Amino acid sequence: MKRFVWERYWSVVKKEVIQIKRDRPSLAIALVMPLMMLFLFGYAVNTDVNDIKMVVWNQSPSAESRELIDQFVNTRVFEVIAQESGYKAIEAMLDDGSANVALVIPPDYTRKRDRNESAAIQLLIDGSDPNIARTALSNAQLIVQNRSIALQEKLLQKQGMGEIKPPMELNTRVLFNPNMESIVFNIPGLIGLIMQNVTMILTAFSLVREKERGTMEQLIVTPIRPLELMLGKITPYVGVGLFSFCLVLLVGTYWFGVPVKGSVPLLVSLSILFLMTTLILGIFISTVAKTQLQAMQIAFAFILPSVLLSGFMFPRDSMPYVIQWLGGFVPLTYFLAILRGIFLKGVDLASLWKDTLGMGIFCLFILIVAMLRFRKKIE
Structure with missing residues (x-):
């Protein structure tokens, strides 16, 4: 060889x-x-999803409804790009892609909140992009859940129940990429x-x-x-x-x-x-x-x-x-x-x-x- x-x-x-x-x-x-x-x-x-374009139809203008909208905006996940009235205008924006989600606040929202009754809101999501849709859905559910817990705690405190402590806490620590960028x-x-x-x-x-x-x-x-x-x-x-x-x-x-x-x-x-x-x-x-x-x-x-x-x-x-x-x-x-x-x-x-x-x-x-x-x- x-x-x-x-x-x-x-x-x-x-x-x-x-x-x-x-x-x-x-x-x-x-x-x-x-x-x-x-x-x-x-x-x-870049797979990070930020500033999801959101159109709002607020049928119950009040401090309560504006506070709810602000909670969506303050997460920096959602960005309100328009205020519309009617499903026709909302669906047109979802169809042409100018909006990814639509938040619909019903007319009885403020009245039910004043009476401490359960109030329902609607979120329409464009699911053509699953990544954006999943991010919008999970963040919206988290926002509503946290707001519901906060309102429930406030109501119980008014009834003399004192400070409400959660029965379980989760301490998290993200390693290697703390900001998950x-x-x-x-x-x-x-x-x-x-x-x-x-x-x-x-x-x-x-x-x-x-x-x-x-x-x-x-x-x-x-x-x-x-x-x-x-x-x-x-x-x-x-x-x-x-x-x-x-x-x-x-x-x-x-x-x-x-x-x-x-x-x-x-x-x-x-x-x-x-x-x-x-x-x-x-x-x-x-x-x-x-x-x-x-x-x-x-x-x-x-x-x-x-x-x-x-x-x-x-x-x-x-x-x-x-x-x-x-x-x-x-x-x-x-x-x-x-x-x-x-x-x-x-x-x-x-x-x-x-x-x-x-x-x-x-x-x-x-x-x-x-x-x-x-x-x-x-x-």
Whole structure:
């Protein structure tokens, strides 16, 4: 069996570095595209629901009804955008999307409140967006429940019952993301997703470019082995990818205010392993594709499933077991757990060894498959 020769490996590295310098568009993609995508998705991908547009039909104008409306507004979840009269006007606003919810206060609301009778209010919710609908419903129920309890306590105190203490209390403490901001959860995931897509697309063109430009013939007559060629081609891109990763890491930390709670050296080390994995995956794609267009199509065909299966958008625990198993063939699955663990929880390698091992096994597996796919000949 032929041994690995460093001279041949470094020759491929030097050749690829020269190629990268000449290919300015690809270099721009590697350096500028990650920042553009991070800014774009960093502001666009936001699951926090605030300022839900609410239209009010107050049929019982009084201090009591205005206080109820203020309680909705003071949560900063709801925003009153209009005061209407009649279901026709309300339904028109819900239909055209200018309002998400409608609060209807009946004519007998104030009278029943003065008599300490049970008063019903109505909330119409546009359920076309389940996320907004669930947020509106849960917050409205909480507001009405708290107001009902407060009014009941006030009534009992007037009757001489004294101060009413609840029989049970819940003390909560939110760890890792106390304000439960979606951006704190999304930015680490975006960094991993962006780096996967950019680096994989860059190397997906690598061997295909050799075929299209006719330089594959030069490689055929050389004694370069598949492993030397693979590693030689991805080595320069590891440096480019690591530089891009540091850029998006700085932007995510200082611009979006998502600090790294764990070890930065550990994060960088595991990021290099991830970059090598995605770069080798790009090389594998280039061994399958015959043209750069095919390489692009295969890369994008892999990107969408990786977004869905990795846990970037949806929690993997709620997925069927078979889908979770398929997610194990996506390196982003392991890297997202590593990123969020180091970013949010500040954990060390002792807590991340399973994901690190999984990503390392996938890296070795895809390297072997790419080597087997590669043939130093023109078909």
